[in-house]
Amino acid sequence: MFQEIFYEDYQVGDSRTTLGRTITEADIVLHAGQTGDFFPHHMDAQWCETQDFGQRIVHGTLTFSVGVGLTAVVVNPHGMSYGYDRLRFIKPVFIGDTLHTVVTISEKKDHKKRDNVGIVTEHLDVQNQHGETVLVCDHLLIVSKKAIQNG
Amino acid sequence: MFQEIFYEDYQVGDSRTTLGRTITEADIVLHAGQTGDFFPHHMDAQWCETQDFGQRIVHGTLTFSVGVGLTAVVVNPHGMSYGYDRLRFIKPVFIGDTLHTVVTISEKKDHKKRDNVGIVTEHLDVQNQHGETVLVCDHLLIVSKKAIQNG
Amino acid sequence: MFQEIFYEDYQVGDSRTTLGRTITEADIVLHAGQTGDFFPHHMDAQWCETQDFGQRIVHGTLTFSVGVGLTAVVVNPHGMSYGYDRLRFIKPVFIGDTLHTVVTISEKKDHKKRDNVGIVTEHLDVQNQHGETVLVCDHLLIVSKKAIQNG
Amino acid sequence: MFQEIFYEDYQVGDSRTTLGRTITEADIVLHAGQTGDFFPHHMDAQWCETQDFGQRIVHGTLTFSVGVGLTAVVVNPHGMSYGYDRLRFIKPVFIGDTLHTVVTISEKKDHKKRDNVGIVTEHLDVQNQHGETVLVCDHLLIVSKKAIQNG
Amino acid sequence: MFQEIFYEDYQVGDSRTTLGRTITEADIVLHAGQTGDFFPHHMDAQWCETQDFGQRIVHGTLTFSVGVGLTAVVVNPHGMSYGYDRLRFIKPVFIGDTLHTVVTISEKKDHKKRDNVGIVTEHLDVQNQHGETVLVCDHLLIVSKKAIQNG
Amino acid sequence: MFQEIFYEDYQVGDSRTTLGRTITEADIVLHAGQTGDFFPHHMDAQWCETQDFGQRIVHGTLTFSVGVGLTAVVVNPHGMSYGYDRLRFIKPVFIGDTLHTVVTISEKKDHKKRDNVGIVTEHLDVQNQHGETVLVCDHLLIVSKKAIQNG
Numbered sequence: 001m002f003q004e005i006f007y008e009d010y011q012v013g014d015s016r017t018t019l020g021r022t023i024t025e026a027d028i029v030l031h032a033g034q035t036g037d038f039f040p041h042h043m044d045a046q047w048c049e050t051q052d053f054g055q056r057i058v059h060g061t062l063t064f065s066v067g068v069g070l071t072a073v074v075v076n077p078h079g080m081s082y083g084y085d086r087l088r089f090i091k092p093v094f095i096g097d098t099l100h101t102v103v104t105i106s107e108k109k110d111h112k113k114r115d116n117v118g119i120v121t122e123h124l125d126v127q128n129q130h131g132e133t134v135l136v137c138d139h140l141l142i143v144s145k146k147a148i149q150n151g
Numbered sequence: 152m153f154q155e156i157f158y159e160d161y162q163v164g165d166s167r168t169t170l171g172r173t174i175t176e177a178d179i180v181l182h183a184g185q186t187g188d189f190f191p192h193h194m195d196a197q198w199c200e201t202q203d204f205g206q207r208i209v210h211g212t213l214t215f216s217v218g219v220g221l222t223a224v225v226v227n228p229h230g231m232s233y234g235y236d237r238l239r240f241i242k243p244v245f246i247g248d249t250l251h252t253v254v255t256i257s258e259k260k261d262h263k264k265r266d267n268v269g270i271v272t273e274h275l276d277v278q279n280q281h282g283e284t285v286l287v288c289d290h291l292l293i294v295s296k297k298a299i300q301n302g
Numbered sequence: 303m304f305q306e307i308f309y310e311d312y313q314v315g316d317s318r319t320t321l322g323r324t325i326t327e328a329d330i331v332l333h334a335g336q337t338g339d340f341f342p343h344h345m346d347a348q349w350c351e352t353q354d355f356g357q358r359i360v361h362g363t364l365t366f367s368v369g370v371g372l373t374a375v376v377v378n379p380h381g382m383s384y385g386y387d388r389l390r391f392i393k394p395v396f397i398g399d400t401l402h403t404v405v406t407i408s409e410k411k412d413h414k415k416r417d418n419v420g421i422v423t424e425h426l427d428v429q430n431q432h433g434e435t436v437l438v439c440d441h442l443l444i445v446s447k448k449a450i451q452n453g
Numbered sequence: 454m455f456q457e458i459f460y461e462d463y464q465v466g467d468s469r470t471t472l473g474r475t476i477t478e479a480d481i482v483l484h485a486g487q488t489g490d491f492f493p494h495h496m497d498a499q500w501c502e503t504q505d506f507g508q509r510i511v512h513g514t515l516t517f518s519v520g521v522g523l524t525a526v527v528v529n530p531h532g533m534s535y536g537y538d539r540l541r542f543i544k545p546v547f548i549g550d551t552l553h554t555v556v557t558i559s560e561k562k563d564h565k566k567r568d569n570v571g572i573v574t575e576h577l578d579v580q581n582q583h584g585e586t587v588l589v590c591d592h593l594l595i596v597s598k599k600a601i602q603n604g
Numbered sequence: 605m606f607q608e609i610f611y612e613d614y615q616v617g618d619s620r621t622t623l624g625r626t627i628t629e630a631d632i633v634l635h636a637g638q639t640g641d642f643f644p645h646h647m648d649a650q651w652c653e654t655q656d657f658g659q660r661i662v663h664g665t666l667t668f669s670v671g672v673g674l675t676a677v678v679v680n681p682h683g684m685s686y687g688y689d690r691l692r693f694i695k696p697v698f699i700g701d702t703l704h705t706v707v708t709i710s711e712k713k714d715h716k717k718r719d720n721v722g723i724v725t726e727h728l729d730v731q732n733q734h735g736e737t738v739l740v741c742d743h744l745l746i747v748s749k750k751a752i753q754n755g
Numbered sequence: 756m757f758q759e760i761f762y763e764d765y766q767v768g769d770s771r772t773t774l775g776r777t778i779t780e781a782d783i784v785l786h787a788g789q790t791g792d793f794f795p796h797h798m799d800a801q802w803c804e805t806q807d808f809g810q811r812i813v814h815g816t817l818t819f820s821v822g823v824g825l826t827a828v829v830v831n832p833h834g835m836s837y838g839y840d841r842l843r844f845i846k847p848v849f850i851g852d853t854l855h856t857v858v859t860i861s862e863k864k865d866h867k868k869r870d871n872v873g874i875v876t877e878h879l880d881v882q883n884q885h886g887e888t889v890l891v892c893d894h895l896l897i898v899s900k901k902a903i904q905n906g
Contacts, residue, residue, distance in 0.1 A: 001774055001828060019756055019830075020648035021187070022660070026328035026630035030185055033486020034178060034213075035220025044322035046400035046431045056324070060232055061216040062185070068212050069186025073756060075774075081211055081240060084288075088234035098650035129650045137235075152321055152375060170303055170377075171497035173509070177479035177781035184637020195775035197853035197884040207777070224303060226321075249499035280499045328630035329487060335788020336483055336515075337522025338474070346624035348702035348733045358626070362534055363521050364487075367514040371488025383513055383542060386590075390536035439537075454623055454677060472605055472679075473799035475811070479781035526605060528623075551801035582801045631789065638785055638817075639824025640776070664836055665823050666789075669816040673790025685815055687843035688892075693836060741839075 005076045006146035007118040010105050018070035020100040020129075023058055023093060031062040058093035063135050067126035070101045071139075078144040082119070087137035091128070098129040106138065117142050156227045157297035158269040161256050169221035171251040171280075174209055174244060182213040209244035214286050218277035221252045222290075229295040233270070238288035242279070249280040257289065268293050307378045308448035309420040312407050320372035322402040322431075325360055325395060333364040360395035365437050369428035372403045373441075380446040384421070389439035393430070400431040408440065419444050458529045459599035460571040463558050471523035473553040473582075476511055476546060484515040511546035516588050520579035523554045524592075531597040535572070540590035544581070551582040559591065570595050609680045610750035611722040614709050622674035624704040624733075627662055627697060635666040662697035667739050671730035674705045675743075682748040686723070691741035695732070702733040710742065721746050760831045761901035762873040765860050773825035775855040775884075778813055778848060786817040813848035818890050822881035825856045826894075833899040837874070842892035846883070853884040861893065872897050 032038050040047040041057055048056050064087065093099065107121035120143050126135040183189050191198040192208050199207050215238065244250065258272035271294050277286040334340050342349040343359050350358050366389065395401065409423035422445050428437040485491050493500040494510050501509050517540065546552065560574035573596050579588040636642050644651040645661050652660050668691065697703065711725035724747050730739040787793050795802040796812050803811050819842065848854065862876035875898050881890040 019642065019644055020651055021642065022647060022649040024629050024633055025326050026633040027185060029326055029328040030181060030486070031216070033483070034181055034185070035216045035223070036172070036491045037220040037223040038321065038323065038489045039223055039226055040321055043324060044400055045324040045398070047322055061219050065182070065186045065212040065216055069188040072186070072188040072190055075190055083237070083239035085236060085238070086234070087236070087238060089232060096649070098648055170491065170493055171500055172491065173496060173498040175478050175482055176779050177482040180779055180781040181637070184634070187642045189640045189774065189776065191774055194777060195853055196777040196851070198775055247498070249497055323489070327628050331628055331630040332483065332487055332788070333518070335785070336480060336487070337518045337525070338793045339522040339525040340623065340625065340791045341525055341528055342623055345626060346702055347626040347700070349624055363518040367484070367488045367518055370514050371490040374488070374490040374492055377492055385539070385541035387538060387540070388536070389538070389540060391534060472793065472795055473802055474793065475798060475800040477780050477784055479784040549800070551799055625791070634785065634789055635820070638782060638789070639820045639827070641824040641827040643827055643830055665820040669786070669790045669820055672816050673792040676790070676792040676794055679794055685844060687841070689840060689842070690838070691840070691842060692838035
């Protein structure tokens with residue numbers, strides 16, 4: 001599970017698909033409990049029936065957390081999560097939907113101030129069981145360069 | 152808890168501070184369980200002692216989820232979460248840290264394609280008990296306009 | 303969320319209705335885990351089928367805890383929970399029921415020993431999605447008096 | 454675990470002591486998550502340091518739920534929980550306190566309308582590790598009468 | 605709940621049946637979270653539909669933990685769990701199945717090195733709502749002998 | 756994470772070490788909640804202080820579940836868990852201990868009745884942060900044979 005991957009090893013365009021994960025009613029209950037977000041959109045089935053979406057929808061922060069969590073398979077001691085850009089909620093996620101994430105290396109660039117690292121962007125495309133994208137975001141990683149490492 | 156707030160009601164520069172929330176060891180355990188991210192940075196106290204940060208650190212997705220969750224106090228039927236920009240992990244969060252979020256309306260702009268809504272940006276500044284910023288992000292909301300609503 | 307409310311501010315007859323909350327199977331599982339009450343009425347669907355109520359019923363302590371929790375919206379630094387009277391289980395609550403609480407100020411009276419506080423009674427009427435009362439109780443609050451506070 | 458106990462079998466004055474249970478930080482986190490009560494008294498260690506009690510205190514509904522749960526050892530098919538009277542929070546409960554409950558049969562009386570059952574009152578005295586009472590309440594049970602049962 | 609049972613008190617062939625417990629979707633979610641086992645057999649409903657078993661199956665370690673937990677009713681200060689032999693997964697357990705355990709004293713034998721204790725084997729037969737065995741194991745207990753205790 | 760491994764691919768003596776995992780107080784609370792085992796050995800810090808081990812100890816089923824869960828990294832579609840032999844609790848596990856598992860292929864043998872599969876034994880040695888073994892067991896896997904697969 002530990003695997004050393006340097007900046008030079010990342011190839012723009014490389015892609016992998018994670019395992020899938022069904023989002024359950026229990027996940028919503030636990031996430032509301034963890035975040036304190038008890039908005040009726042997530043917690044009140046009766047009210048949701050009166051809304052356009054018709055049923056409880058999964059918290060955006062839960063879809064994001066699970067979508068990201070699914071990618072956490074290999075520990076790379078040379079990389080560090082730096083942040084996320086352009087996180088967008090594309091489609092609602094419902095109880096019983098099964099999510100997986102397609103991870104694509106979408107960009108590599110030098111770090112403005114530090115020679116020994118670069119910034120790698122992973123594009124995350126979280127999809128449901130119908131192959132529809134429900135959430136996208138760009139994950140920014142600061143990764144050590146091999147050359148400098150050895151230098 | 153339901154409160155009607157239209158696009159016109161948001162004032163750039165307006166700011167509010169949420170309640171605080173102490174992040175516990177239990178929160179990390181539950182978040183690992185929810186996301187499947189069992190990286191040793193969060194789950195292995197023994198290994199963490201050998202690292203620079205010296206102790207378990209809170210998942211970035213947990214800090215984000217709690218930081219956002221703290222703002223979920225008023226349900227505005229005229230607003231909808233659209234996404235997040237420039238999410239950055241500024242400082243590590245440790246077990247026992249108490250977080251609160253400062254929410255500031257940082258921008259308002261028209262929607263490119265739809266006349267009846269605008270885009271409101273809330274800047275979220277999640278701070279620890281020392282007043283240090285640990286995470287920032289820009290929350291994008293699509294909000295109905297009053298005029299159109301009545302027109 | 304912090305709001306200063308003195309004894310004098312409470313008006314007998316004032317009423318508010320909370321948000322709703324759907325009670326899920328996960329809530330029963332978590333509450334059994336929290337309380338250690340694994341009685342078959344809550345945990346054994348097979349046995350419940352042989353009983354009058356025909357299906358698993360929600361723990362009384364869970365209905366009470368959620369019914370009370372729904373009211374916890376505003377922190378009043380001048381009030382303190384003192385206890386509950388006449389807590390009654392009126393109807394069984396089943397998995398999937400959506401509860402909300404109607405809170406009514408039902409009584410105000412002086413404290414027998416302390417001049418600077420009074421006792422405010424909130425009547426809690428927890429109802430399901432059919433508008434049926436499932437639990438009632440009287441919540442007793444000790445609240446500071448304004449006059450004394452300033453005196 | 455199933456044990457048949459009729460109204461006539463209860464003896465006023467009979468008493469039993471439950472097992473003990475340490476209330477952990479995890480219990481507070483889970484109970485906040487279950488009830489939606491994220492008041493700073495329970496969740497914000499930093500704020501609590503500025504208050505009289507100096508540290509996070511356990512939710513009243515949690516102390517009650519655990520205090521009652523500890524008594525749920527024997528399933529009596531002839532008894533049914535009817536409600537609670539005079540529930541009082543006597544002393545604050547802190548993280549790490551170990552609670553047990555002393556259950557005493559305090560009253561028996563006929564049911565006003567139904568001949569075949571009686572009302573048994575169990576007085577619950579929830580105590581901490583110092584033998585101090587932290588919560589009391591009277592648990593009301595409706596219990597079938599043996600005579601009628603056989604008649 | 606505390607009950608003193610010595611080695612001599614156990615009778616080979618004695619049997620008891622525990623309460624039942626319905627295994628819920630929430631239990632799987634919590635167990636995955638506790639163990640880190642997010643295999644698609646348990647977590648991915650979409651993938652499971654393509655497999656022979658057709659639906660999510662319960663973790664073997666969960667069936668075992670619940671099957672054993674159901675037996676934990678009486679604390680015997682003279683016994684200590686030593687291990688398990690011949691743990692076998694006989695049939696898959698699905699969400700919604702209700703399990704109970706039949707415990708039979710299957711063997712008693714002296715301890716090879718210590719005179720004052722013996723080894724008692726409890727055979728655990730975990731069954732579903734159809735009376736089908738889903739898991740078996742032999743639980744080994746080291747139990748104090750009465751004679752030596754008094755000697 | 757899916758990786759095809761046939762019976763012929765397993766080599767007796769091959770060994771791997773899992774990531775580590777710190778067992779927290781929250782894990783005990785959740786496991787008690789999941790199993791219903793609220794024995795004072797795990798839940799009552801006050802009582803534990805009066806016992807030889809002096810502090811709360813982790814449920815055996817939790818140590819087992821986590822020790823096994825740590826090994827669940829690669830999904831092998833050709834293998835199926837069959838059971839466990841010689842599961843032994845060697846040393847108590849305490850809150851805060853960090854566990855990892857050393858997995859060694861200890862035996863391979865033909866299946867008595869089925870030509871197309873064999874039985875592979877993985878010996879699991881669960882160790883704490885001091886390198887002390889706390890639990891051992893032999894995990895039995897039924898694994899498809901390559902030859903037959905192709906034949």
